[in-house]
Amino acid sequence: MPAVVQDWKTGEVLMLAYMNEEALAKTRETGKAHYWSRSRKRLWLKGESSGHFQLVKEIRIDCDQDAVLLLIEQKGGACHTGYRSCFFRTIDGKIVGEKVFNPEDVYR
Secondary structure, three states: OEEEEEEOOOOOEEEEEEOOHHHHHHHHHHOEOEEEEOOOOEEEEOOOOOOOOEEEEEEEEOOOOOOEEEEEEEOOOOOOOOEOOOOOEOOOOOEOOOEOOOHHHHOO
């Protein structure tokens, strides 16, 4: 199911990912966000390679119970391209987000 990830203090939407039952269970068990990678076909802990973990403050489910909202404390950037949020540009390509790390330094 889709998982919308939002900063618990500011309300900023940081990313959209996907969870299966195992990812949701691991997230609830550890307090750190886990997702299902559709491309790699495996469970992954956000921050496992970057150190940019997401500490879960609250989990909400939508009215149809087919999507979740994670309210999290983001350590570092949420986006693998170095931005705080994956939603860092407008539809016209204008960069409006904050770059918080250099991906070349993190993903070696």
